[in-house]
Amino acid sequence: MRFRDDMKVLELFPGTGWYTKLLAPVLAERGKLYLALNTNRIEGVIARTPELATAEVLEINPLMTSTGVHGVFDLEAFSFWLEDLDMVLTFRNAHNLSPAGRATLNDAVFEALRPGGLYGVVDHTRRHMEPDGPENRRRSDPVSIIHEALQAGFEFVAWSDLHYRPDDELRYEVGRKSVKGNTDRFTFLFRKPVD
Numbered sequence: 001m002r003f004r005d006d007m008k009v010l011e012l013f014p015g016t017g018w019y020t021k022l023l024a025p026v027l028a029e030r031g032k033l034y035l036a037l038n039t040n041r042i043e044g045v046i047a048r049t050p051e052l053a054t055a056e057v058l059e060i061n062p063l064m065t066s067t068g069v070h071g072v073f074d075l076e077a078f079s080f081w082l083e084d085l086d087m088v089l090t091f092r093n094a095h096n097l098s099p100a101g102r103a104t105l106n107d108a109v110f111e112a113l114r115p116g117g118l119y120g121v122v123d124h125t126r127r128h129m130e131p132d133g134p135e136n137r138r139r140s141d142p143v144s145i146i147h148e149a150l151q152a153g154f155e156f157v158a159w160s161d162l163h164y165r166p167d168d169e170l171r172y173e174v175g176r177k178s179v180k181g182n183t184d185r186f187t188f189l190f191r192k193p194v195d
Contacts, residue, residue, distance in 0.1 A: 002118075006030040007086035010058075010112065012105070013093040014042040020055060023089075028054045036060045036080060058082075067098050071137060075101035080112040087118045092185070094123040094140045099148065106152035110192055119154060119190040121145060122163065124174045124183045138174045142186040154190035162187050 003009075005026050014020045014035045020042060027033045028051070035042055036058040046052045062078035075097055088109045094102055109119055126139030146156055163185035174183045 003087065004031070008032045008034070008084065010034040010036060010080065010082070010085050010088045010109075012088065012090040012109075013037045013096075014039060017042050017045045017049075017052065019089070019091050020045070020052060021049070024052045024055045032056070034058050034080075034082070034085075037062075038064075062104075064101070069132065069137065071096060072098055073101055074098050075104040077104055078108055080108055082112045084114045085112050085117055086114065087120065088113060089120045091122045092124060094121060094145055095126075095138045099144070102145075102148050103152065106149055106154070110152050110154065113192040115192055115194045117192045118157070119149065119192070121149070121188045121190070122185055125168070125170055125186050127170050135171060135173050139170070139183075140186075142188070145186070145188065149188070149190045153193065155193055157189040157191045159189070160187040 007027065008031060009023060009027060011020060011023060011033065020035060024033050033055045035055055037060060039057045043057055046055060058080060060078060060080055063076040064073040067074055073096060097105060113119065123140040124138055126136045126141045128141050128143045130136055150156065165182050165184040168179050168182060168184040170184060172179050174180065
């Protein structure tokens with residue numbers, strides 16, 4: 001099963017809606033798009049953009065506390081109060097959460113998905129087991145992301161090289177001119193098992 005126009009989909013941390021603008025029109029007639037977590041910026045975008053009007057913002061804003069590392073947060077336990085979603089998607093957000101924060105998020109996503117539901121994760125690639133540093137702060141270790149999802153109960157379904165960028169040496173902060181807009185990104189698909 002892959003993305004269809006009749007699905008119930010949740011997009012996490014939608015920012016200013018780059019992906020929302022792709023998802024919402026496809027799901028507008030037969031499906032449903034929900035948005036959750038740090039949705040303050042997307043609410044204004046929705047108000048100004050008629051084709052996004054069918055997207056529903058969930059008032060789910062668990063406490064995010066700083067870990068002491070700039071831009072990296074722990075996340076308090078929470079629920080989306082849904083349990084029948086077909087798909088949950090997050091684009092370039094995993095790096096903003098600590099491992100404990102990602103575990104909390106994975107648990108909430110697992111709860112919100114119906115059996116067989118899909119969880120898509122995209123983020124900037126970091127070398128496996130590379131120690132934290134200022135140049136890799138906004139990158140995630142793909143092996144760790146897989147391991148954390150498996151720990152939450154997900155099955156690993158597939159990966160894509162859609163965002164593979166051989167020129168990104170995985171050495172520099174993603175905002176540097178030499179890699180900005182051209183970072184290597186992993187694209188993973190997980191599934192909640194069908195019992």
